[in-house]
Amino acid sequence: MAKKQPYHHGDLRQALLNAALIALETKDANSLSLREVARQAGVSHTAPYRHFADKAALLSAVAEEGFIEFGQYLKDALIAGDPAGSLQAAGTAYVRYALDHPTHFRVMFSHFPESEPVDSALYTVSKEAFQILVDIIEAGQAAGAMKPGDAYLLALGRWSMVHGLAMLLLDGMLPNEEGSGIALAQDLIRQNLTSVLVG
Numbered sequence: 197m198a199k200k201q202p203y204h205h206g207d208l209r210q211a212l213l214n215a216a217l218i219a220l221e222t223k224d225a226n227s228l229s230l231r232e233v234a235r236q237a238g239v240s241h242t243a244p245y246r247h248f249a250d251k252a253a254l255l256s257a258v259a260e261e262g263f264i265e266f267g268q269y270l271k272d273a274l275i276a277g278d279p280a281g282s283l284q285a286a287g288t289a290y291v292r293y294a295l296d297h298p299t300h301f302r303v304m305f306s307h308f309p310e311s312e313p314v315d316s317a318l319y320t321v322s323k324e325a326f327q328i329l330v331d332i333i334e335a336g337q338a339a340g341a342m343k344p345g346d347a348y349l350l351a352l353g354r355w356s357m358v359h360g361l362a363m364l365l366l367d368g369m370l371p372n373e374e375g376s377g378i379a380l381a382q383d384l385i386r387q388n389l390t391s392v393l394v395g
Contacts, residue, residue, distance in 0.1 A: 209247040209257075211237045216258050220299045225255060225306070255303055256318045262300035263321040269293040270328045279336030280393060286329060287358045287385040292378060294362035301366070305359070329355055333392065342392050350392055357388050 215237035219228055230244040230251055237243070248254040273289035275281040294301040304322075313319060329351040336342030342350075361384060364370045365377040 208237075208239065208243060211239070212244050212247060212254065213258055213261055216254055217299050220258075220303065225303060228255075230254065256316070258300065259304045260318040260321055262297065262304040263318070263325050265297065265300070266290075266293050266304065267321065267325040267328065270325060274328075274332070279332050279339060279341055280389060282332045283329070283336070283354065283392075284382070284385050284389055286332060287354060287388075288378065288382050290355075290358040291362045291365065291381040294366055295372070295377060298366050301362070326351065326355065336392070341394055343394055354388065354392070358385060361385075 212233055215233045216228065219232055219236050223232075228251060230248065231241045233254065234241045234244050244254065248257065269289045269292065270286045273282070273285035275285060330347050333342055333347040333350050333354075337344055337347065358381070361370075361381055365372050365381075370377060370380065
């Protein structure tokens with residue numbers, strides 16, 4: 197677990213986000229307080245209000261930060277000119293991000309506000325991450341490598357599968373000794389791909 201790093205100067209907002217993640221390693225988001233985050237960051241209990249109206253705003257910012265990094269994981273996995281390979285690699289990257297950043301991942305998907313405005317930064321980056329999978333499927337359909345149909349629904353099916361797998365691994369419901377979780381993910385994603393591939 198990361199050690200507390202008192203804040204002295206620089207980026208207060210980032211210091212608070214980092215402090216929140218540290219606190220969330222051992223505490224449920226529902227019981228987290230801005231006062232505790234301030235204490236973890238080494239600032240006054242009123243300092244968080246310079247950037248966050250309340251705890252919900254802080255958690256939204258944590259989730260936004262996570263989706264940006266998560267989206268980069270997916271983009272980095274893409275294989276130029278190979279939609280099927282990209283879909284499998286992106287699915288594996290999805291699970292890898294969850295295992296590499298479990299605290300961020302849980303906040304991203306467990307505390308996404310139901311009333312999040314569609315013009316908010318969090319809503320935008322979350323939709324951009326999902327759009328990566330939609331784009332892969334549309335590219336596969338255009339190349340004749342993937343079955344026709346609603347690319348959004350096909351992407352949603354793949355997303356749901358890898359998300360469930362990621363959560364089972366995070367919750368200890370599936371083994372993950374010495375990276376076996378990634379190997380399992382690759383195998384299951386490969387099998388799942390057959391439902392969208394042509395031939």
